[in-house]
Amino acid sequence: MTLPPEDAEARRAVRPVICYPNDTLLLPDLKLYSAALASASVTETVLAPPRDACSFRVPRGAFFRILSVEGPQVGDLNLWNANDLSERFYSGKTRALHGTHLTTGERMWSGFPYLRPMATIVEDSLGWYGIDGFGGSVHDVIGTRCDPYTGNLLSGTQYHHCCHSNLTRSLADATGLALSEAEPLVHDVLNVFMCTGFTRDTGQYFMKASPVRPGDHLTFFAEIDLLGALSACPGGDCSSEHSSDSAACHPLKVELLVPEAGALGDWKSPERNGYDRSHGR
Numbered sequence: 001m002t003l004p005p006e007d008a009e010a011r012r013a014v015r016p017v018i019c020y021p022n023d024t025l026l027l028p029d030l031k032l033y034s035a036a037l038a039s040a041s042v043t044e045t046v047l048a049p050p051r052d053a054c055s056f057r058v059p060r061g062a063f064f065r066i067l068s069v070e071g072p073q074v075g076d077l078n079l080w081n082a083n084d085l086s087e088r089f090y091s092g093k094t095r096a097l098h099g100t101h102l103t104t105g106e107r108m109w110s111g112f113p114y115l116r117p118m119a120t121i122v123e124d125s126l127g128w129y130g131i132d133g134f135g136g137s138v139h140d141v142i143g144t145r146c147d148p149y150t151g152n153l154l155s156g157t158q159y160h161h162c163c164h165s166n167l168t169r170s171l172a173d174a175t176g177l178a179l180s181e182a183e184p185l186v187h188d189v190l191n192v193f194m195c196t197g198f199t200r201d202t203g204q205y206f207m208k209a210s211p212v213r214p215g216d217h218l219t220f221f222a223e224i225d226l227l228g229a230l231s232a233c234p235g236g237d238c239s240s241e242h243s244s245d246s247a248a249c250h251p252l253k254v255e256l257l258v259p260e261a262g263a264l265g266d267w268k269s270p271e272r273n274g275y276d277r278s279h280g281r
Contacts, residue, residue, distance in 0.1 A: 020096045028120045029267075030105055033221045036264050037063055037122060040257035048075060050249035053166035053231035055174035056256060057082055058222040060269045063122070063257040065219040066192050066230065068212045071250035072237035074194040075230050076145045076163035078171070078187055079108060079118050082225040085175070087114045091141040091188040100197070101137040103127050107223075108190060115273040118226065123219035126193065129211055135197035136208055139218065143196055143205060145189045146233065146242045159234075159243050163189070166231035174227060192218055192230070192252075194238055209239035219257075224269050230254055 005011075040063055048054040050073075058064045066075065081087035090111035098106040104124045107117040124139070131137045147164035151157040164186060172182040193212040198205060235242030236249045 022097050025097065028105060028107065028117070028221070030120075030122060032264065032267065033120065033122045036061075036259040037219065037221075037257065039260040039263045042255045043258050044256040046254050048230045048232040048252045048254070050232050050236075050251055051161040051166070051234040051245075053163070053170035053229055054254060055170045055227065055229045056254050057174075058226040058228065058256055059258075060222050060225050061264055061267065062222050062259070063219055064119075064222065064226075064228065065123070065217050065255045065257060067217045067253040067255065068193065068214050069251055069253050070214060071248065072193075072210055072212050072214075073250040073252055074210050074212065074233045074235070074238050075192040075252045076167065076189040076233060077192050078167050078189055078229045080171075080185070080227045081110070081114075081118070082227040085185055085227070087111070087118075087224075088185065088187050089118060089190070090115070091190065094190075095141040098141075100140055100142045101131075102139045102141060102190065108220075113273060113275070113277060115275075116270045117223040119220040119222055121218065122221050123217065125216045125218070126211060129195075131197075132195075134206070134208065135200060136195050136206070137197065138193060138195050138211065140191045140194055140196040141188075142198070143189070143191050143194070143207075145186075145191075145231075146235065148243075151243050157243070161234050161245075162243050163231040163233055167229045170229040170231070171227075174229070186229075194233070207235075207238045207242065210237040212237065228254070 046054045079089040087110045094109045108119045145163040167186045168183045195210045232252045236247040
């Protein structure tokens with residue numbers, strides 16, 4: 001520890017500045033999306049089994065809904081452009097634009113050079129939770145995903161049902177890629193239903209029992225053609241651990257909902273980012 005300077009408190013008292021003010025972002029038309037959702041019908045349902053993952057495809061202009069069923073359960077969500085797997089969800093930039101946790105009206109953004117909305121949250125049954133006294137909230141973009149490499153690093157385990165592993169197998173099954181080809185495409189996630197934050201004394205990432213209960217859901221509008229993968233985390237509600245064969249785990253359900261023809265009017269899928277890369281990167 002170093003001794004603080006005489007003006008330490010003055011330095012700490014400097015007011016913060018938001019890095020990426022988002023008041024210039026084009027807001028999603030939630031009224032239009034909600035009306036389209038009201039006309040939508042469920043056309044497909046898939047289940048992510050406990051400690052496993054499922055994949056699903058959503059055409060642009062449709063919706064998908066993730067539901068808690070049977071018991072409290074969190075999930076790790078990956079999204080790719082169904083027509084170009086190099087375009088995938090960018091949790092870091094999403095966090096910079098919207099904050100540490102997502103809710104209704106906020107978007108999942110893709111990485112460079114695309115940087116456009118992939119999906120917009122249109123319903124969040126846990127929106128009431130807000131930020132609790134520990135600084136925790138739900139649906140985070142601050143964690144990565146439980147993975148076997150970190151487990152081996154910290155405790156020497158060889159655990160094969162981490163979300164990273166589940167997502168890798170699910171993507172390989174959905175695309176026909178070899179596991180070695182699919183794994184590099186798996187990326188940092190939206191932690192659906194997971195309750196997380198940072199400790200105020202050490203700044204460490206924490207988790208706590210999720211408030212999710214059967215019937216809770218998170219509904220998204222697909223801004224582009226999507227391939228998704230969802231892992232039902234081996235930690236269950238993540239009240240104590242996240243890579244476990246003993247935690248109570250439950251499936252998660254994904255519904256595909258297609259609105260009536262014409263429900264979206266003249267809506268168009270967002271174009272890729274307009275930055276001109278020919279002038280240098």
